[in-house]
Amino acid sequence: MAQKQYWLIKSEASCYSISDLKKDKETAWTGIRNYQARNFMDSMNVGDLCLFYHSNGTDVHPSGVYGIAKVSKKAHADATQFDSKDEHYDKKASKEKPIWRCVDVAFVKEFLKPISLGDIKREQRLETIEVRKPGSRLSVQPVSEAHFKIIEGLSN
DNA sequence: GCCAACGTTGGC
DNA sequence: GCCAACGTTGGC
Numbered sequence: 001m002a003q004k005q006y007w008l009i010k011s012e013a014s015c016y017s018i019s020d021l022k023k024d025k026e027t028a029w030t031g032i033r034n035y036q037a038r039n040f041m042d043s044m045n046v047g048d049l050c051l052f053y054h055s056n057g058t059d060v061h062p063s064g065v066y067g068i069a070k071v072s073k074k075a076h077a078d079a080t081q082f083d084s085k086d087e088h089y090d091k092k093a094s095k096e097k098p099i100w101r102c103v104d105v106a107f108v109k110e111f112l113k114p115i116s117l118g119d120i121k122r123e124q125r126l127e128t129i130e131v132r133k134p135g136s137r138l139s140v141q142p143v144s145e146a147h148f149k150i151i152e153g154l155s156n
Numbered sequence: 157g158c159c160a161a162c163g164t165t166g167g168c
Numbered sequence: 169g170c171c172a173a174c175g176t177t178g179g180c
Contacts, residue, residue, distance in 0.1 A: 010177095010178090012178090034163075035163090036163090055177080055178060055179090056177080056178055056179080057178090057179085063178075063179070117179080134160080134161070134179090135160065135161035135162060135177085135178085135179090136161090136162095136177095136178085137161070137162060137163085137176080137177050137178070138162095139177085
């Protein structure tokens with residue numbers, strides 16, 4: 001068993017939120033159409049923990065980490081790339097030659113107190129975290145164990 | 157809604 | 169293989 005890794009996965013709350021995952025218990029993390037993000041998903045292992053980040057927030061619902069999910073299945077072909085009616089359809093992909101993959105993630109917990117991007121920027125120990133970098137658009141990104149634990153700690 | 161940052165595409 | 173144009177993301 002490989003050592004546990006930590007990640008941050010982004011979703012717009014209006015698209016798929018932590019409460020959706022709480023309700024579903026488990027979901028396929030489909031729709032990732034970025035090679036770097038895909039490659040990170042390829043290196044995920046079952047049991048890895050993910051910070052669940054809501055992007056494109058509002059004043060009422062700020063961008064930030066809203067909870068934790070756990071990888072429950074290693075990367076497999078993302079079914080939405082074959083579906084011409086899906087918004088993530090990719091005509092260059094075929095069942096014989098899939099381009100995009102996704103992992104399955106399971107609900108772990110929803111933070112009682114979400115950690116907003118503002119909170120993250122105020123925390124000196126998180127100075128080097130990817131999500132703080134200007135123009136950080138990567139929707140799946142690695143997070144160090146230390147940073148993961150700090151954010152988890154802040155929510156208590 | 158604006159705009160900066162970034163990835164992708166396509167002409168050359 | 170370069171690079172300008174374009175589309176998308178995401179904070180504000």
